[in-house]
Amino acid sequence: MHARDLPPVSCGELAAVAEELTIVPMDHPVLWQPARPLAPETFGSPELDRVIASMWRTLDQSDDGVGLAATQVGLPFQIFLVDSGDGDHFGLCNPFYLGLPSFEKLDGIEGCLSIPGFWAHVRRPQARIVGGLSPDGVVQTIHGENFLARILCHETDHLAGHLYTDIMDPQTFSGDQEYARHNLLYRPLVQPPVRNPR
Numbered sequence: 001m002h003a004r005d006l007p008p009v010s011c012g013e014l015a016a017v018a019e020e021l022t023i024v025p026m027d028h029p030v031l032w033q034p035a036r037p038l039a040p041e042t043f044g045s046p047e048l049d050r051v052i053a054s055m056w057r058t059l060d061q062s063d064d065g066v067g068l069a070a071t072q073v074g075l076p077f078q079i080f081l082v083d084s085g086d087g088d089h090f091g092l093c094n095p096f097y098l099g100l101p102s103f104e105k106l107d108g109i110e111g112c113l114s115i116p117g118f119w120a121h122v123r124r125p126q127a128r129i130v131g132g133l134s135p136d137g138v139v140q141t142i143h144g145e146n147f148l149a150r151i152l153c154h155e156t157d158h159l160a161g162h163l164y165t166d167i168m169d170p171q172t173f174s175g176d177q178e179y180a181r182h183n184l185l186y187r188p189l190v191q192p193p194v195r196n197p198r
Helices: 011-015 046-060 147-159 176-185
Strands: 067-069 079-083 089-099 105-110 118-125 127-133 139-145
Touching: 011 046, 046 067, 046 079, 046 089, 067 147, 079 147, 089 139, 089 147, 105 147, 118 127, 118 147, 127 147, 139 147
Parallel strands: none
Antiparallel strands: 067 079, 079 089, 089 127, 105 118, 127 139
16 A cells, blocks of 8 residues: 555644654564655644654664654654754655656665664665655755665655665675674675664
């Protein structure tokens, strides 16, 4: 089922969300199903502001996370946050892919807050354009290249019910203890993976 076929999220549903959010593990059903779009009346509402503030607190408390999808905190809502560490700091609602400005793909290491302690190499587009709405309802067009493109793909995939494990190179899947060894043996990388999409 596609997200456009799902009932939109209301202000009442947003109001029922707990103040403190917990990251759910990869076996949680919400991670494997499409998230629901936000209804027009939710944009600019105090209910949406409160949910997004709770998501920011959760991301800020994470271990080097650079992105967080609502599904990762058990909410089947079309919202994700980005904090790349390179000046990209924003929330996007009801996101969708607008274009693929380059057919070039790059390998890079990815982890996920819902799969803590594990990493793998994932091939992603070098550039991605994603559209959506800001939390106050302003139309957004995000042009991402390299690391930002990777984050945009990673988080948009979450809201479609996919994890990086769906497209990773399975031979490179490893835990933190094996990370350095795989990093030395596998080439090329987008950049040194100091901060990774989670």
